[in-house]
Amino acid sequence: MIGWILGILGGALLVLAILAPLESLGWWWRRGERSTIRLFAAPQQPAVDHALPERFVVYLSGVGVLDGHGDTPEEERACLAEISRRAGVPVLDGIFPYAVHRHGLLQGTMAGFWRAVARIRSERRASVLPFVIQLRNVLQVLVAADPRYGATYYAGLAQQVWTKLAAHGYRRGCGVPVTLLGYSGGAQMSLGVSWFLTLLGVRCSVISIGGVYSDDPGFEHVEHFWDLRGGKDVIRLAGPLAFPGRWGVNVASTWNRARRAGRVTILDAGPVAHDGPGSYFDLTTQAADGRTHAEVLVATVVGLLEDASRVAPRG
């Protein structure tokens, strides 16, 4: 009986994994190729009248979200608002990194199913069903990390980010650098987006918070990559486990090349867990110095944004 259940679950997982790339490939087929070509073909535009900030920060959330609009946890929003206030730069969120189109799971063809899952998640925290959200989004992280599918995926996601930037006055050729702040699987997506944005002439750096990421080609493009690692964060270990390009023996991987070039900085975030109580964004749990985890995170990210302004552009 247990064998049957495991077999059915394994088979279902295999089917889901096989279907996972079809979403971004379908988007590419229908309109992605045309919209990508249009974006590259668009001439540089003069900046809008109002003064642009010295930097834009774009936040890409972890795998637990259903869409980019009202689904970001309150504590993450609070931290982002504080980072924006203290660093004096706009922090753009509201992007759903686990789909190439501009709407999250609550507006797609399976919206009814995902709404039901979201309802169960809000009512019964102990239920297993909400893990379906994580599973679905983790599969999209694997799609993005796969060199066969990653490019089309990033083309779609980067256009979401580009649209968001443009809505805040960003214009091609304006020279304002962009820092992508990626939490968990969002770090992988940040690397891929930076790959695309640099082709549009944008200077990019990435800050990873408990990031799960591969030896993405984005490492060849970012000016600098900071990785905040919590001592109690075991989820982030999925990155070095699942992606052989992160292993030291793969000396030619983009990850190892970037490390040797001094473009990667690994930071100890203290005894911090990946999510839940004691996580990076926790507004109540205190670190050894009496500050909350959220306060430590905000201070660290604000400091890194100052460091980012001192990083020389890539030639």
Place this chain on the structure above:
Amino acid sequence: MGEWWASVRRVLGYALSLDPEAATRLPTEPPVAAALGILAITVGSIGIGHLGVLVLNRVTGRHICGAFVLGIVVMAGARALSAVGLWAIASLVTDAPVRLGTVFWLVVVALAPQVFGAFTVVPHAGLFLGRVLQAWELLILFVGVQVLYDVSRWRSALIVGLAFAASQIAIRLLAAPGRALVSALWTRASGRPMFVTARDLLSGAPVVPVEADAERGAS
């Protein structure tokens, strides 16, 4: 048809289970029909595994058939080259008078693990699976060489290892002209102006900048 399918299944079974029977009858009764069946199944399966590339290149309708036929031709050509390399190295290491044609059919039968090639479509894990299938192919060759040349495990491993190394060197040497040839053939088979891989997409060439430049120039 039923008999042919049964022979395909039988040869596949022998090959996948590393049964020496897969190679025993090759010199006297080469399973040509079964081997061609394996070749067709593997190309179809690998074709599904390369779904991303097909979609990226917007290959549809009759062009899929063209791409399928091209796949068979390219794979058969590549395997013929592998067979020549394996046969030449084995002839140098041993004195056994094995014909080139026999080694060719062994190489085709050794494609058997690629019937699972469709599963390489799975994101990320599919790449690892592809390596596993390749290693499985080498194991079938290892068993086959042992039987055909009547050599020890070590000598068989040496022959297959050398042949694999030679094929890797040849692939690198022939990469540029081979890519140009396949690209030209692909253009005819798929109807797309060029063969584009996912990595090409954002590497600065060829699909986005080329077409973008053309569009900009036209406007």
